[in-house]
Amino acid sequence: MRIAVIGAGPAGLLLATLVARDLPSASVDLFERNGADEAFGFGVVFSDATQRGVDAADSALRTTLDAHGVRWDAIEVRLKDEIHSFAGNGMGAVLRKDLLAQLQQAAADAGVNLHFRHPAALADLRGYDIVAAADGANSRTRQAIGEDVLGTSFDYATAKFIWFATDHSFDGLTFLHQHVEGLGDVPGVFAAHAYPIGKGLSTFIVETDEATWRAAGLDDFDLTTPPGPSDEHSRRRLEEIFAPLIDGAQLIGNNSRWGNFRTIRSERWHAGNVVFLGDAVHTAHFSVGSGTKMAIEDAIALAEAIVAHPDDAEAAFAAYESVRQPAVARIQNAARPSLSWWENFGAYYHAFEPWQFAFHFFSRSLPTAKIARRDPAAAEEPQQEWVRRHGAPALASPLVLESGTGDRLELAARLIPRADLADVAVLEAPLDEEDLDAAIRSVFDSPDAPRAALVTGGTPLTRQLASEAIRLRHGASAVIHEPDCDDDRALTLVLSGRADAVAR
Ligand SMILES: Cc1cc2nc3c(=O)[nH]c(=O)nc-3n(C[C@H](O)[C@H](O)[C@H](O)COP(=O)(O)OP(=O)(O)OC[C@H]3O[C@@H](n4cnc5c(N)ncnc54)[C@H](O)[C@@H]3O)c2cc1C
Numbered sequence: 001m002r003i004a005v006i007g008a009g010p011a012g013l014l015l016a017t018l019v020a021r022d023l024p025s026a027s028v029d030l031f032e033r034n035g036a037d038e039a040f041g042f043g044v045v046f047s048d049a050t051q052r053g054v055d056a057a058d059s060a061l062r063t064t065l066d067a068h069g070v071r072w073d074a075i076e077v078r079l080k081d082e083i084h085s086f087a088g089n090g091m092g093a094v095l096r097k098d099l100l101a102q103l104q105q106a107a108a109d110a111g112v113n114l115h116f117r118h119p120a121a122l123a124d125l126r127g128y129d130i131v132a133a134a135d136g137a138n139s140r141t142r143q144a145i146g147e148d149v150l151g152t153s154f155d156y157a158t159a160k161f162i163w164f165a166t167d168h169s170f171d172g173l174t175f176l177h178q179h180v181e182g183l184g185d186v187p188g189v190f191a192a193h194a195y196p197i198g199k200g201l202s203t204f205i206v207e208t209d210e211a212t213w214r215a216a217g218l219d220d221f222d223l224t225t226p227p228g229p230s231d232e233h234s235r236r237r238l239e240e241i242f243a244p245l246i247d248g249a250q251l252i253g254n255n256s257r258w259g260n261f262r263t264i265r266s267e268r269w270h271a272g273n274v275v276f277l278g279d280a281v282h283t284a285h286f287s288v289g290s291g292t293k294m295a296i297e298d299a300i301a302l303a304e305a306i307v308a309h310p311d312d313a314e315a316a317f318a319a320y321e322s323v324r325q326p327a328v329a330r331i332q333n334a335a336r337p338s339l340s341w342w343e344n345f346g347a348y349y350h351a352f353e354p355w356q357f358a359f360h361f362f363s364r365s366l367p368t369a370k371i372a373r374r375d376p377a378a379a380e381e382p383q384q385e386w387v388r389r390h391g392a393p394a395l396a397s398p399l400v401l402e403s404g405t406g407d408r409l410e411l412a413a414r415l416i417p418r419a420d421l422a423d424v425a426v427l428e429a430p431l432d433e434e435d436l437d438a439a440i441r442s443v444f445d446s447p448d449a450p451r452a453a454l455v456t457g458g459t460p461l462t463r464q465l466a467s468e469a470i471r472l473r474h475g476a477s478a479v480i481h482e483p484d485c486d487d488d489r490a491l492t493l494v495l496s497g498r499a500d501a502v503a504r
Contacts, residue, residue, distance in 0.1 A: 008036075079349065134299075161259060163254075265281075418454075
């Protein structure tokens with residue numbers, strides 16, 4: 001059997017290695033357009049659970065992490081001179097270059113024929129039984145097959161991000177937030193996702209909303225220039241902005257340019273004898289740190305399927321898709337609330353005190369009880385802060401709402417029966433995030449807009465986002481209606497500032 005693999009990123013290298021090692025009758029050619037030692041980007045991060053899963057199939061990740069990586073347990077959120085921490089999140093990171101070097105060595109040892117500086121196109125690979133396309137998010141192979149054939153869709157985030165490294169040293173995954181004065185009527189907040197990757201370097205990804213990005217004059221880089229040069233103007237400006245938080249350390253570019261994160265989804269991952277893996281068919285927002293994890297797990301599953309069905313590519317591809325498509329969909333769904341957090345963090349920065357901002361972040365996909373299991377203090381601290389301000393625990397705190405008829409509605413607690421809110425205005429949340437603004441405007445864009453609303457319908461995420469918009473943008477009260485809401489979820493929604501109360 002002859003197999004061609006396009007792309008020597010983590011997905012292509014591991015697939016080629018595993019097939020060559022576990023199917024000795026196969027001849028595997030791997031084509032990479034770049035040289036062996038050229039790698040864009042800096043570090044990649046893996047949870048302990050991912051490392052254990054990958055270990056069972058191949059030792060390259062473990063070997064690299066043991067030799068060159070950095071491990072940590074706590075996530076930190078820093079803003080307004082405060083640090084809030086959430087432990088129990090075991091993770092490790094390594095330079096992408098080190099991981100690729102280890103994977104290249106493993107591929108060579110397994111007998112893969114490695115062809116660097118050799119761009120490959122489908123039309124040149126006719127003699128192969130299987131062509132595996134691991135050619136990344138801008139996959140030419142996907143375009144050659146036809147994105148309509150594969151059912152590929154693209155969603156663009158509105159936030160702007162740019163990827164650097166820094167020589168400032170961080171202990172673990174750290175989220176820094178810095179407000180810039182004097183930018184006019186925009187949030188003016190910049191966030192950095194930073195984590196150590198070894199050799200004295202840390203990854204430093206900066207994110208901000210588009211209005212802030214323009215107001216800060218960061219939009220003057222010519223994006224039509226070919227890959228290679230970094231956006232030097234932005235690098236220097238961001239060094240200044242973050243200087244107080246990183247002791248004036250330098251930011252280091254590597255083809256670093258602003259972009260909008262693109263979530264790629266594909267209904268089908270194969271067509272004929274061509275099969276796709278990694279970023280070529282799916283991406284998930286980098287804040288969930290899962291791109292390389294998904295690429296590696298795809299490679300393991302695809303190699304197992306090819307080895308199990310050496311004479312039947314169609315059966316192998318079907319087996320591969322049945323294992324990986326649901327797993328990837330779960331990660332992409334989990335990434336949604338995280339991505340949406342990064343679309344709105346400027347508003348949260350201004351609206352919330354640091355303890356609540358940090359808890360809002362930690363709870364974007366975990367309820368309070370799960371946070372408490374990993375780190376009791378991370379769940380306890382916001383509850384104590386709440387009691388200090390309100391004199392009672394979050395769900396036992398009274399609340400006064402104004403009903404649609406202008407009457408005062410005095411509630412004794414924050415988890416209440418729906419029937420108690422019969423006179424409160426109702427906002428029907430949409431199923432899609434893109435319809436949120438219109439739904440909110442339909443209720444709140446009028447001089448006699450209600451002072452409180454019950455948010456119902458939609459999805460858990462659109463209900464939360466609608467509720468936040470009512471609270472933060474319109475200064476009104478919002479109660480989320482969830483018939484099946486348990487105490488833990490209600491506590492999370494109220495304590496994090498996503499809702500004033502919950503009705504069921
Ligand atoms: C800002 C940012 C931060 C990230 N942080 C993390 C993180 O912390 N953790 C994590 O797990 N993931 C992270 N990722 C995602 C990660 O970089 C990718 O998901 C991962 O590299 C995907 O692996 P891949 O093998 O599918 O594709 P890639 O790594 O993109 O590899 C594709 C390869 O194909 C080659 N190629 C393309 N076309 C051709 C051709 N025609 N012929 C030959 N070769 C070709 C390319 O040169 C490249 O080497 C991040 C991504 C971004 C944008």
